[in-house]
Amino acid sequence: MTNPLPSKTTTETVISIHHWTDKLLSFRCTRPAAYQFAPGQFARLGLTNADGTVISRAYSVTSAVEEDALEFFLVIVPGGEFSDLLVNLKPGDPILLERFSYGFMTADRFVDGEDLWMLATGTGLGPFISILQDPSVWKKFRNLVLVHCVRNTEELAYQELLNDLPKQAALTAGGAKLIRIPISTRDTQNIDPNHLHGRITTLLSNGELERAAGLDISVEKSRLMMCGNPEMITATRELLHERGLRPCRRAVPGQFVTEDYW
């Protein structure tokens, strides 16, 4: 991985860290006044290792656009170069931030559609946390369907924030309804009447996902964002193709956009 040039980055400070599990954490850091992003985009962050080399990786922004700080939701991958530095991160530590944000998984890619489906595995939830705090998304769509698939229920992060969203008048004034479908693949716990078990692709194939949402996925009404595990994205993309849905291309409006995390 190439090091970011010093001129491309600013040095920010870690403000706080929240550990969801031993492998999942969120942290907040200072945000330069000039830093801009659209909900759904990602930043490039850099940490310096013991020999002075900067290790940089992409991380989706989870905070709302108007916040003074930036927040990220991260996994610690055993043996991963960035992860090895992340385990020791603490408030007050410096972190490098590239000056520009990146990515095309944003709601403005869709020119029409009634229902926005957000399909996430693991930390792929992050960009949807930012998108769901954007009032314009609540205005643009009739239904916002958040599907979050994890191995174990304890990995279903951001429940408090998600519970709070429908209580925010600035969001609900837009008129959309938030439908949450938590999914765990390895346990049988239920934290919600909509809690499903199994892989996203299985639940899409057997109709359980649409039954839980009370909505059909169709070319006319559905727009989808998929984020996280590339295997889930590839397999879901094929299922959507079979139903006639197509990816958004630069000049051609489509029905889905994706962000592979590796």
Ligand SMILES: Cc1cc2nc3c(=O)[nH]c(=O)nc-3n(C[C@H](O)[C@H](O)[C@H](O)COP(=O)(O)OP(=O)(O)OC[C@H]3O[C@@H](n4cnc5c(N)ncnc54)[C@H](O)[C@@H]3O)c2cc1C
């Ligand atoms: C556009 C983009 C946005 C991203 N946003 C996020 C984010 O918001 N949060 C986040 O945690 N990661 C995100 N990632 C992944 C992130 O950039 C790192 O790859 C990851 O944090 C691991 O870094 P590492 O150096 O420790 O290991 P790496 O050497 O980068 O990865 C080692 C292996 O870990 C696995 N892996 C990588 N990322 C993940 C993940 N997120 N969940 C499960 N397994 C993974 C893969 O098998 C990969 O081959 C994003 C990646 C891309 C391309």
